[in-house]
Amino acid sequence: MTDVTLSPDGDIITLDHGGATARFHAIWLRDNAWDPATRAPGNGQRLIALRDIDVGVHISAARLAGGQLQLTFAPEAREIAYDPDWLMAHRYDRDEVRAPGALPDGAEAWDAGLMENVPTGDFSAVRDHAEARRAWLAQIARYGFAKLTGGPVRDGALFDVVDLFGHVRPTNYGAKFEVRTEVNPTNLAYTGLGLQAHTDNPYRDPVPTVQVLYCLESTAEGGENMVVDGFAAARRLRTENPEWFDVLSGHCARFEYAGEAGVRLQSRRPMIELDPDGILRAVRFNNRSAAAITDVPFDVLPSYYAAYRRLGEIIDDPAMEVSFRLEPGESFLVDNTRVLHARKGYSGSGTRWFQGCYADMDGVRSTLAALETPRQEAAE
């Protein structure tokens, strides 16, 4: 049953539909009309600005007809039809209050338990079949990472992975970078020993929101890849000590990279970034490029460092970690705003050659949303 009532001043309607009730303001309704004079039928872009809506807009009549809600707006004296399903799906009259550190819609926190069920797709299937692509992208949106197996073994094959959902973001490291290490015990800097899980390039702003790492050679022993859910780590910190969560999310850290001529990348961003309503937005964690903390008041600094240390301990906890070994033609993708990654040490003879590149999560989410929503509906 669908029912609508209009407030005496014409400012608010109350809609009962599909077993739920929600109120809507006249200004919101007029702004979100889908008639062809308000929204371009082709691409859905709004043709009017807020300045085109009278500041005294109100509703002079509300009725139901043919399953549509028909609202007449004053002073323009125009009747516009609304889909009750669309309205209820976009209602803002809710009691729900999410606590600081809540997960974004669709995200699911994970720990080492996910090792039994590492999100994975098959390259050919994901490339050729919409449903396989949708399923692979949905895992990335949900968990912040996924493997891709069965890909080609050739220089630049990682770009084929990016083509599945978006566009490479070139940086000062190039369109791609080589992670090619001849095992050589005299060169300790390249052994990977003691490499803590991290997010990439926190000194970049905006940070690259996707990293792809693609395996081309892997005959050395060890060298497994490891990932940690930064959102799960942040939420565990909050459970253990809400004050420490607040101090890390309430102050900016600093990151810097000046390792090559002509480059001096610097950022000022929190290690735990929240949306204004407290929902987790991003995690930045990288000891190598962490610069001096200068935005934390003197009296707060000891607590900040205690929180930073504990967050690192949580990230280092094997109970948080999922690891896997990639073979040539296999790759993995991380949401670099959420999931930390690391490479375990390796030794012995043999080679290990990976290629990496950056891209952005909006392409992942856009491609996923387009696959989940028939085109026709999207344009309406």
Added chain:
Amino acid sequence: MTDVTLSPDGDIITLDHGGATARFHAIWLRDNAWDPATRAPGNGQRLIALRDIDVGVHISAARLAGGQLQLTFAPEAREIAYDPDWLMAHRYDRDEVRAPGALPDGAEAWDAGLMENVPTGDFSAVRDHAEARRAWLAQIARYGFAKLTGGPVRDGALFDVVDLFGHVRPTNYGAKFEVRTEVNPTNLAYTGLGLQAHTDNPYRDPVPTVQVLYCLESTAEGGENMVVDGFAAARRLRTENPEWFDVLSGHCARFEYAGEAGVRLQSRRPMIELDPDGILRAVRFNNRSAAAITDVPFDVLPSYYAAYRRLGEIIDDPAMEVSFRLEPGESFLVDNTRVLHARKGYSGSGTRWFQGCYADMDGVRSTLAALETPRQEAAE
């Protein structure tokens, strides 16, 4: 005169240097040591993680010698040298409290008064001379936009502009997009009438932080480009009505673009984005891609819409606007997280052909910082 004192528990030093006094904690000092065992001499990256520093770290001795501060850390019993100038430049023991809506370091708010002095560089000079490049980039960092004159007139010349500081960010619109409009009064969608100043692609996340618009043909009358300082607009809103500033910065808006097959870009971000300490981070304003607001509580919504309307009025105020006309070979660059742009309407015969592309501000800031800081110092 330089002087240092150590607290009895070894947790804090107080440094007098260059006429200022600041306290530093032992944990901060140890974490920010620049000795070659802590920081790689080549690229400055930190070689240790916080887990490598003893949780009970303290200072057992502090002395000055040869202009350096020499600190001995316990329990590791190691003496490390610090540059007092570096310490004072990075001190966090400050009383300064910035009000919400403060400008980021180095930014200067502007209005129509800047029209007398539009930030501009000459293409050849900026390309060939470090000082001209530094000066041009410094204007972008300060004002959020700058023109570039005297460039080549050929397809793709805008990429030469991006090469001056960074890398193109390709999107679903391609590496570049055409803004080529034959003047045709029967096609009102392309006249540009009533196009409100906006930031580009707020539905993308991360948003492209730089847009370059490059003029290749301009024989039509009108079609001037116009820019508005979004930070100045947000600060004016705060001066007029702090509650409205808070309501826009405290809640997420929604943006969406689904105008082509396979694309359904959606974002959930505030129109006025602040850092955790209230410093202005970004402005998003675009009526065409604004989606239904669903993250504002029912009781707050009228105030949200009033604030949104007033922000639009401020943006529309000619007193805020700087406009200029571009000729072939001229271009302008905006910091798309801060400066709104619009194209004025045009009419009559003739053609207008612009090309646009996206890039990122971190390249602007990195190239500027590298030009301002001699390489040697950066690596130390």
